[in-house]
Amino acid sequence: MSVTDLEKPSVEQARATSFYEASARARIRLLLDPASFVEFIGPEQREVSPHLKLFDLPEQFDDGIIVGRGSLAGSPVFIAAQEGRFMGGAFGEVHGAKLTGLLRAAKELKSIPVLILFDTGGVRLQEANAGELAIAEIMRAVIEARTAGVKVIGLIGGRSGCYGGGGLIAGCCSALAVSEQGRIAVSGPEVIETNRGVEEFDSRDRALVWRTMGGKHRRLIGGAELFADDTVQAFREAALELLETTAGFGIDTLNAEQSRLEDRLQRFGACRDAVEIWAAEGVADAASVPALPADQFIELADKVRRIARDAR
Amino acid sequence: MTLDKILTSLFPDGHDVKNDGGVLLGSGTLRSGARALVIGVADRTALGVDEAIRLSGTVLGSIRNGSGPILVIVDSDSQRMSKRDELLGLNEFLAHLAKSLIHADIQGRPTIGLLYGHSAAGAFLASALATRVLVGLPGADPAVMDLPSMSKVTKLPIEVLEEKAKSTPVFAPGLQNLVQLGAVHVTWDDKVSLADQLEKLLGNMGDARDRRDALGKERGGRMKAADIAERVRELAMQTR
Numbered sequence: 001m002s003v004t005d006l007e008k009p010s011v012e013q014a015r016a017t018s019f020y021e022a023s024a025r026a027r028i029r030l031l032l033d034p035a036s037f038v039e040f041i042g043p044e045q046r047e048v049s050p051h052l053k054l055f056d057l058p059e060q061f062d063d064g065i066i067v068g069r070g071s072l073a074g075s076p077v078f079i080a081a082q083e084g085r086f087m088g089g090a091f092g093e094v095h096g097a098k099l100t101g102l103l104r105a106a107k108e109l110k111s112i113p114v115l116i117l118f119d120t121g122g123v124r125l126q127e128a129n130a131g132e133l134a135i136a137e138i139m140r141a142v143i144e145a146r147t148a149g150v151k152v153i154g155l156i157g158g159r160s161g162c163y164g165g166g167g168l169i170a171g172c173c174s175a176l177a178v179s180e181q182g183r184i185a186v187s188g189p190e191v192i193e194t195n196r197g198v199e200e201f202d203s204r205d206r207a208l209v210w211r212t213m214g215g216k217h218r219r220l221i222g223g224a225e226l227f228a229d230d231t232v233q234a235f236r237e238a239a240l241e242l243l244e245t246t247a248g249f250g251i252d253t254l255n256a257e258q259s260r261l262e263d264r265l266q267r268f269g270a271c272r273d274a275v276e277i278w279a280a281e282g283v284a285d286a287a288s289v290p291a292l293p294a295d296q297f298i299e300l301a302d303k304v305r306r307i308a309r310d311a312r
Numbered sequence: 313m314t315l316d317k318i319l320t321s322l323f324p325d326g327h328d329v330k331n332d333g334g335v336l337l338g339s340g341t342l343r344s345g346a347r348a349l350v351i352g353v354a355d356r357t358a359l360g361v362d363e364a365i366r367l368s369g370t371v372l373g374s375i376r377n378g379s380g381p382i383l384v385i386v387d388s389d390s391q392r393m394s395k396r397d398e399l400l401g402l403n404e405f406l407a408h409l410a411k412s413l414i415h416a417d418i419q420g421r422p423t424i425g426l427l428y429g430h431s432a433a434g435a436f437l438a439s440a441l442a443t444r445v446l447v448g449l450p451g452a453d454p455a456v457m458d459l460p461s462m463s464k465v466t467k468l469p470i471e472v473l474e475e476k477a478k479s480t481p482v483f484a485p486g487l488q489n490l491v492q493l494g495a496v497h498v499t500w501d502d503k504v505s506l507a508d509q510l511e512k513l514l515g516n517m518g519d520a521r522d523r524r525d526a527l528g529k530e531r532g533g534r535m536k537a538a539d540i541a542e543r544v545r546e547l548a549m550q551t552r
Contacts, residue, residue: 040547051482069551097537101544125465128456128483133495136441140522143414171407186402186434187393195393212399223401
């Protein structure tokens with residue numbers, strides 16, 4: 001063994017990296033099989049947003065999203081990863097179009113699944129109309145791909161969470177894995193507070209944010225199929241499991257989802273806080289859930305709620 | 313145009329659309345004699361979990377038992393911004409409504425959005441923007457984000473934003489901007505029978521494909537989206 005081999009961390013060590021802390025590029029590199037990733041329209045092509053100049057804002061050569069193909073445990077996958085550190089991972093015209101194109105190819109090829117690593121605050125306000133429309137096009141493209149038999153898996157554990165239209169795209173995916181940090185919502189805490197007042201939602205109350213929008217709550221109400229620890233390895237394993245277990249898409253899926261959501265409204269519609277929902281769901285010591293380590297939480301969640309794999 | 317006037321002009325042969333707390337549900341008789349399902353949001357109502365589940369349930373029921381086109385008539389607020397809605401998973405309810413509409417369209421129930429008032433953000437995505445063809449009526453006033461909120465986020469004065477809005481349709485509110493971007497396919501004339509305009513549109517729906525990025529390019533509102541999507545698609549298609 002040479003000195004460089006000793007210094008180089010093994011793939012396993014590298015995959016123990018925090019998913020939350022990693023950049024979008026590192027997430028892709030570590031999640032996929034080593035050296036398997038090929039990017040489409042990479043930063044060297046400098047396809048930047050044509051709209052940020054108007055606001056004197058810096059551009060990024062990949063417009064905050066990386067799309068391409070690679071392999072996962074030997075099988076081909078398409079993959080997209082948003083960079084939450086550029087403009088909050090928000091959807092603009094170029095950013096969104098890259099994902100739309102990837103999904104359209106998946107629809108035509110039918111056999112290659114798509115992984116979407118969400119990390120987004122939603123629409124990029126400086127190009128709000130183009131961003132909103134890009135999200136509408138992505139939602140349509142996800143459903144068309146799923147109708148063609150493609151599995152579209154969302155992985156959520158980045159610093160910007162998955163907000164606004166990102167939350168709607170996530171809801172269109174075949175299945176989701178989420179970590180504790182991976183918040184999923186439509187209106188962000190600040191948006192609710194600004195519009196409805198601090199009595200409705202105190203955005204500085206971080207515990208409230210986590211238990212209302214965070215990964216544990218989403219897993220417990222069935223908003224995400226799997227809860228993952230905050231490592232790239234955990235997300236890789238979650239992606240493999242979801243690719244294995246996720247059912248197809250059609251009218252039966254939608255009818256099952258309608259029942260699933262009606263049931264949720266009926267059971268929890270009057271609850272005022274997540275802890276009440278968890279207690280109603282049968283968690284014995286509901287108040288202790290936020291403090292549980294990932295492995296203990298996963299064990300608990302598997303006990304109290306089996307997630308339907310054919311109702312999204 | 314008021315909702316009553318719109319429904320009367322759309323369905324001179326009768327309709328049974330009811331407005332129940334801002335949720336529109338019912339059907340109307342088309343010129344051809346066939347029925348169209350009508351759903352929607354009225355009175356600038358916010359779209360929350362309670363509204364969305366009724367709309368999606370109606371669409372799915374109609375896929376089981378009905379036929380004909382589906383009209384989605386919209387004058388809404390944004391999504392309901394509340395702790396309760398987010399606690400219950402609003403993103404899933406809105407996505408489910410959009411999925412139901414897109415599925416209906418793919419399965420031969422053409423969907424047409426009719427925007428006659430306001431709409432914004434998540435409510436817009438789950439309703440009007442989840443249809444195949446979106447029609448704007450005079451007076452429609454969509455806004456992904458209003459300028460005062462945008463001013464707060466971008467830290468630019470409203471006057472500066474108004475000035476910038478003159479040179480690009482890409483961020484400012486308004487129907488014409490969304491026409492230029494390809495989000496709104498066509499605007500109708502309120503002085504002509506809406507039933508006639510609907511009949512003409514139904515005869516000219518094309519296939520169930522999303523052409524909004526191509527429209528945006530033709531109209532000069534979104535010069536990049538169609539080309540970037542197509543380039544990525546071609547590169548990805550080389551994967552075998």
